[in-house]
Amino acid sequence: xxxxxxxxxxxxxxxxxxxxxxxxxxxxxxxxxxxxxxxxxxxxxxxxxxxxxxxxxxxxxxxxxxxxxxxxxxxxxxxxxxxxxxxxxxxxxxxxxxxxxxxxxxxxxxxxxxxxxxxxxxxxxxxx
Numbered sequence: 148x149x150x151x152x153x154x155x156x157x158x159x160x161x162x163x164x165x166x167x168x169x170x171x172x173x174x175x176x177x178x179x180x181x182x183x184x185x186x187x188x189x190x191x192x193x194x195x196x197x198x199x200x201x202x203x204x205x206x207x208x209x210x211x212x213x214x215x216x217x218x219x220x221x222x223x224x225x226x227x228x229x230x231x232x233x234x235x236x237x238x239x240x241x242x243x244x245x246x247x248x249x250x251x252x253x254x255x256x257x258x259x260x261x262x263x264x265x266x267x268x269x270x271x272x273x274x275x
Contacts, residue, residue: 181214226247
């Protein structure tokens with residue numbers, strides 16, 4: 148997994164954070180982006196902006212197709228946590244994955260939801 152390096156000269160925290168984000172494709176960012184596109188599509192349809200609604204809907208379909216191609220891995224029952232620019236996959240089970248299922252529009256395919264949630268609960272549920 149790629150780790151961010153500390154810049155040689157001081158930069159603002161936001162610039163440093165954005166540079167870190169550019170190196171990976173995170174599951175939660177993709178899930179939020181998919182939901183933003185579909186929300187935009189619905190709002191545009193509500194306001195009779197059919198062309199804009201269709202553009203957002205088309206982009207959302209492409210995001211979902213790409214998401215389910217990239218973030219599925221046959222070696223695990225849950226989703227890949229993130230992917231670097233070089234194609235390295237972080238296969239750790241993290242709670243952020245729940246956003247792929249729990250938001251109003253699920254970016255993950257339906258056939259993955261049950262097994263993934265069971266695996267996430269099994270790996271992340273701690274009893275005290």
